[in-house]
Amino acid sequence: MDTGFDVRSDAGGRDPDQHSPTLRRYHQLLWSRQLPGGALFTLDISTEGSYLHHSSGVGEFFLASDTIIHTFASWIRMADIMAQVEDVDRAAFHRIGRTIGGTIIFPGNRIEGKPTINGARGMHPRICDRFDLTLECIRRHYHGELSPLDETLARYADFFSLYRDFAGYVQFFLLQDLVSPDSSTVEFFTTFDDFSTPALPGNFKAYEQYRSNSVAFVSARNARIADTCL
Numbered sequence: 001m002d003t004g005f006d007v008r009s010d011a012g013g014r015d016p017d018q019h020s021p022t023l024r025r026y027h028q029l030l031w032s033r034q035l036p037g038g039a040l041f042t043l044d045i046s047t048e049g050s051y052l053h054h055s056s057g058v059g060e061f062f063l064a065s066d067t068i069i070h071t072f073a074s075w076i077r078m079a080d081i082m083a084q085v086e087d088v089d090r091a092a093f094h095r096i097g098r099t100i101g102g103t104i105i106f107p108g109n110r111i112e113g114k115p116t117i118n119g120a121r122g123m124h125p126r127i128c129d130r131f132d133l134t135l136e137c138i139r140r141h142y143h144g145e146l147s148p149l150d151e152t153l154a155r156y157a158d159f160f161s162l163y164r165d166f167a168g169y170v171q172f173f174l175l176q177d178l179v180s181p182d183s184s185t186v187e188f189f190t191t192f193d194d195f196s197t198p199a200l201p202g203n204f205k206a207y208e209q210y211r212s213n214s215v216a217f218v219s220a221r222n223a224r225i226a227d228t229c230l
Contacts, residue, residue, distance in 0.1 A: 001026055001229045003222035006098050016098060017065040018051070026100045027052060027065055030225065036168040051108055059158055064108025066118045068131035069097035069214050072207075077200060084204045085211075093211050101222035104131075104173055111155045120152040128199035135178060136186045136195075142166040148195055174228065177220035189213040 007016040007023040016023050024045060031052075032043045039058050047053035052063040071093050072078040082090070096102060106117040115123065122129045126148045127137070137147035141154070142165050153160065163169040167183040170176060179186055189210045191197055201207035 001029065001100070001225065003100055003226050005100070006095055007100070007103070008098050017067055017103070023065060023100065023103065024051065027063075027103070027105055030100070030228070031063075031105055031173075033172070035162050036164045036172070037162075041162065052105060058162060061107060061159060062109040063105040064116070064118065065103055066106050067097065067102060068104050068134075069102040069218055070129050071097065071211075072128075072200065075200070078207075081201065081204050081207050085207070089211070093215060096215055096218050099218065099222055100225055101218040107156045107159050114155065115152065117149070117152055117156060120149055124148050126195045126199055130189065130199055132178060132186055132189045133192075133195070133199060135175065136188070136192070138169065139166045139179075139186055142169070174221055174224045176224065177217050187213075189217075 005022060005026075007020040009020075010022050011018075011020040028043045028045055031041065033041060035041050035058065037058075039056065041054055041058070042056070043052040043054050043063065045052060047062075050062045051065060054061045054063070071082075071090060073082050073090055073094065075082075108116060108118070110116055117134075121127045121134045121137075127133045134149065137149040137153060138160070140147040141150065141157075141160060147153075160169065163172050170179055170183050176183075177187075186192075190201060190206055190213070201210045
């Protein structure tokens with residue numbers, strides 16, 4: 001597994017989360033592994049109409065890929081800040097976000113016609129597609145606490161129950177570099193105050209902090225992924 005592989009390169013100019021065969025294969029290899037309860041979570045790509053599929057005694061799940069690191073380069077609200085970012089820095093940030101360490105899988109099936117986790121976290125103004133904020137919502141889900149995504153995550157409670165608790169979820173998806181050593185708290189990319197602080201960086205300095213911490217996280221996660229594959 002090449003953790004430096006840019007999944008845009010074999011997506012034919014389309015969304016890599018849907019159209020990169022390498023990314024799909026990497027997800028299948030990485031997350032077909034033993035769950036905390038001992039069951040093997042085997043993913044297949046042969047189910048028609050499904051990106052990744054699992055069916056066993058633990059349940060049936062339809063999973064989809066989601067990019068978890070965003071540059072916000074195309075967001076109109078970020079245009080003034082992005083104009084201050086050097087082209088080389090913007091390109092490097094975008095590229096590392098398109099490696100396997102910058103992606104994850106979530107349930108891809110809609111329930112009762114409502115948004116998936118991927119859709120809800122992208123649309124919610126207090127999340128704005130940020131994965132550190134999403135992970136805080138997931139942490140609160142496991143502790144029965146309210147969050148901007150609590151209703152959405154509750155619809156997929158069977159998926160999160162596979163990992164028993166937040167520490168189990170973090171360990172399964174190799175997210176240790178985004179939490180404290182005991183997995184009790186999330187390490188945010190920018191200043192965080194109970195979802196009252198803006199999700200989008202408000203100035204160039206805040207954006208640079210967001211970018212630096214995002215790159216550090218993906219780099220560290222890619223190293224964990226590489227170690228897992230040895």
